[in-house]
Every structure is written in structure tokens, then in C-alpha cells.
Amino acid sequence: MRKKIVAGNWKMNTLPAEGVELAKGVAAGRNEVCDCVTMIVCPPFTHIHSVVESLKRSNVEVGAQDCATEVKGAYTGEVSAEMIAALGCKYVILGHSERRQYYGETSETLNKKMSRAYENGLTPIYCVGENLEEREAERHFEVCKSQIEEVVYNLTEEQFGNLVIAYEPVWAIGTGKTATAEQAEEIHAYIREVLRAKFGAAAEECPILYGGSCKPSNAAEIFSKENVDGGLIGGAALKAEDFLAICKAF
Numbered sequence: 219m220r221k222k223i224v225a226g227n228w229k230m231n232t233l234p235a236e237g238v239e240l241a242k243g244v245a246a247g248r249n250e251v252c253d254c255v256t257m258i259v260c261p262p263f264t265h266i267h268s269v270v271e272s273l274k275r276s277n278v279e280v281g282a283q284d285c286a287t288e289v290k291g292a293y294t295g296e297v298s299a300e301m302i303a304a305l306g307c308k309y310v311i312l313g314h315s316e317r318r319q320y321y322g323e324t325s326e327t328l329n330k331k332m333s334r335a336y337e338n339g340l341t342p343i344y345c346v347g348e349n350l351e352e353r354e355a356e357r358h359f360e361v362c363k364s365q366i367e368e369v370v371y372n373l374t375e376e377q378f379g380n381l382v383i384a385y386e387p388v389w390a391i392g393t394g395k396t397a398t399a400e401q402a403e404e405i406h407a408y409i410r411e412v413l414r415a416k417f418g419a420a421a422e423e424c425p426i427l428y429g430g431s432c433k434p435s436n437a438a439e440i441f442s443k444e445n446v447d448g449g450l451i452g453g454a455a456l457k458a459e460d461f462l463a464i465c466k467a468f
């Protein structure tokens with residue numbers, strides 16, 4: 219059976235003390251969520267340490283929102299995969315559309331980041347998804363396919379066994395406009411087919427999360443679909459109550 223995962227991407231929100239409060243709120247409700255759900259919070263780099271401390275013994279995992287392409291050295295402003303792993307992160311979000319769009323991340327950059335993540339024992343949450351123009355031109359299948367072929371196809375079987383994919387249609391992120399459960403299932407099933415073409419039966423084990431205006435009111439319907447294994451949550455992850463309600467949607 220595939221892992222079920224709900225991850226909160228806090229993006230550039232919360233000050234350190236607020237982040238700790240939010241993490242504590244999430245931990246306080248952990249016992250109301252099925253043990254079968256892996257819960258992850260991804261705070262900004264600046265509060266990873268204090269959030270990890272506040273989540274000790276909570277069974278809530280911590281991830282980072284990005285990592286550097288390089289191992290270490292003269293790269294001003296960058297944070298390495300080794301640093302975030304040393305702080306206690308287990309996961310790292312890579313290839314989020316905001317990074318692709320605003321910071322020019324390409325498959326070339328992401329191949330390096332994926333390598334750094336695996337070298338340090340981190341599980342990447344690799345994001346794919348089309349923008350509105352691509353959806354309207356019905357190019358969403360080919361966009362997701364190439365985002366997978368150019369990066370995920372370079373993984374070894376062992377690395378692929380430790381990967382989470384998040385499908386996030388750009389037009390649904392922060393817009394309040396969610397993909398319907400049917401749209402999500404259609405493309406998740408397609409993504410799994412693309413994974414199967416390279417990795418065979420191991421594709422059945424790879425969790426594929428949905429992200430984009432996922433909230434307590436629509437999570438249950440989206441998560442009920444066969445190929446939707448959880449969510450990557452933005453706005454609704456900033457309130458412990460909402461994030462927990464989404465986690466309980468399973």
C-alpha cells in the first residue's frame with residue numbers, strides 16, 4: 219500500500235515564534251489524525267531548527283522548501299542539503315513552480331539539487347505542473363511528462379524508491395481555484411503511467427500528492443481518488459486547525 223502524506227509548505231510566511239506556535243498546534247492534533255498519514259511541515263530555513271526542536275517526539279516530520287545545487291563553499295546566500303539534513307529535516311521540496319517561475323530553476327538545476335538531497339539522505343518532494351496557458355492548450359500531459367523525464371528518469375531505482383511527487387497546477391496555486399477531483403485523478407494516473415514506463419512496478423509505490431488551493435472543504439473528495447496519495451498544502455497549512463482538518467480527510 220502506498221504511503222499517504224500531507225505536507226504543509228509554509229512558503230515565506232511566519233516569523234520564527236509564529237512558526238513554532240504553528241508547529242506546536244499541528245503536533246497537538248497529531249493524535250486525531252490516522253497513524254497511516256505521514257505529516258510534514260516545511261517552514262522557512264530560519265525556523266527549521268526551532269520547529270524541529272518543538273516537534274521532537276511528535277511524529278510530525280520536517281522538510282525544507284529548497285536546497286542548494288552545490289555541496290558547500292563560496293555560494294553566498296545558499297543553504298546546502300547537508301545543512302538542512304543536519305538540522306533534522308527528512309524531506310526537501312524541489313522544483314516548486316514558484317522556484318521555476320521566479321528563480322529560473324530548470325531541469326538542469328533540479329538534477330543537481332536532487333543529487334544533493336539523496337547524498338544527504340533527504341527524500342525529495344519533486345513538484346511538477348502546468349500553467350494556465352499550457353492547461354488551456356491541453357498541453358498539461360506533455361508538460362508533466364517532460365518535467366518527469368528530464369529529472370526523475372535520471373534517478374537510480376534505489377533513489378526512485380525514496381521519492382515523493384507533487385502535482386501542482388500553477389493555475390490552482392493560491393488562486394482559490396482547485397482542480398476537480400476528476401482532473402487530479404486523470405493527471406495523477408497519467409503521471410504514474412509515465413513513472414511505470416521507466417521504473418515498472420516500483421511506480422505503484424511512489425506517492426503522488428496534489429497541491430493547489432487544497433483546503434478542508436475539498437480535501438476528502440480529492441484524496442478519495444485512487445492515484446491521489448495526499449496533498450502539498452500552501453495557504454491552508456498556515457492554520458493548524460485547517461492543516462489538521464486536511465490531514466483528517468483520509
Ligand code: 13P
Nearest residue numbers: 227391392430431452453
Ligand atoms: P496553495 O495551497 O496556497 O494554493 O499553495 C499550494 C502550494 O503551492 C503548495 O506547495
